[in-house]
Amino acid sequence: MSTLPPAPLPTTPPRPTTMGLGVLGLIALLLIGAINYGNNLSFLLAFLLFGLWINSAWQARRNLAGLRLQAEAPQAVFAGEAGRLALLSMNGPGVFRPGIVLELDEVTSTHGFAAGTENFALPLPPRRRGLHTPGPIRLYSEHPFGLWRIGALFHPGVEWLVYPAPRGQQPLPTQDARPEGARQARPGEEEFDGVRPYVAGDALSHIAWKQAGRGLGLFTKSFENPRQGLESNWLDWTAVQAGTVEDRLSQLARWIVDCERLNQPYGLRLPRLEIAPGLGPTHQTACLSALARFKEG
Secondary structure, eight states, X not given: OOSSOOOOOOBOOOEEXXXXXXXXXXXXXXXXXHHHHTOHHHHHHHHHHHHXXXXXXXXXXXXXXXXXXXXXXXXXXXXXXXXXXXXXXXXXXXXXXXXXXXEETTEEEEEEEOSSEEEEXXXXXXXXXXXXXXXXXXXXXXXXXXXXXXXXXEOOOOOEEEEOOOOOOSOOOXXXXXXXXXXXXXXXXXXXXXXXXXXXXOOGGGBOHHHHHTTSOOEEEEEEOTTOOOOOEEEEGGGOOOSSHHHHHHHHHHHHHHHHHHTOOEEEEETTEEEEEEOSHHHHHHHHHHHHXXXXX
C-alpha cells in the first residue's frame, strides 16, 4: 500500500429515498389537516417529523463524509476462482460509521467502520485469464432512518492478475538424462522453499494449515532438494497439442503446477519470451504471470 494517506472520499449531495418522500407526504397531510381544523397537536407533530426528516439528512451525510479507503492489489488466482480485494479504512478517533453499503461487481455487502484503522476485504467474482482492474466500489448510506441516501465512489487503482486454469490431458514432458553423479532425492532431504496458491490435486500433507487458520486462504508448501541433479524440463509452447490459445495456456499452467509438485526444475518457452529454468514460488509466479499476460500476435 502507498505510504501517502488517501484523501477523504468525495460524496454526493443527500437525496431523499422512497421512504423519505413518503414521510414528507405524511408531513404535508398533517399540516393541511392542522390548518383546516386548527389542531395544535397536529402542528406540533408535523413540525417534529419535519425536524427529524431534515436532521436525518445531516446524519446520513455525516456517516459517510470523511471516510478514507486504501486498496491492496489482490492476490493472483487461477481462472474460475474467486478473489479478495483487501481494503484499509481510516476513520477519525471516536467515529463509528454503521450500515454503509458497498457494491463491487454486482456483489453487495454492508459494513460498519470502526474508529481508527481497520482491515477488511470484499469478494471478487471469478474472471477470465488476464489482467483486470477491480472497481469502482460504490458506497452509500441511508443511516439512521432510511429517509436520505448519500453516496460515494472509490476507485481502488490496483491490478488483479488471473492465471489460466491449470488443466489438460497431455503428459508432462520429461528429461531422463542426468549429469554424472546425480541421484534421486531421498526422504527428508527436501528444504522448505515457501508457499504457493493451492491447486486441486495437491497432497493434503503439504497444505499450509497455519495460513488457512488465519483466514488467508489455501496455500501449498513448496519444497526443493538442494542436491537435485535432474535436468530441467522445458515447457514449450510448440510442444502443446491443444487447439486454441486458451487451451494451450491451460496445459502449460498444468505442467507448471505438476513440475512444482514433483520438485522438478523447469523453464518456459513462449513466442517472443523465454524464462530460464528454475523452481520455487518466485519462479512459479513469474511463469504463471507470463501465461496470464500472454497476448497472441
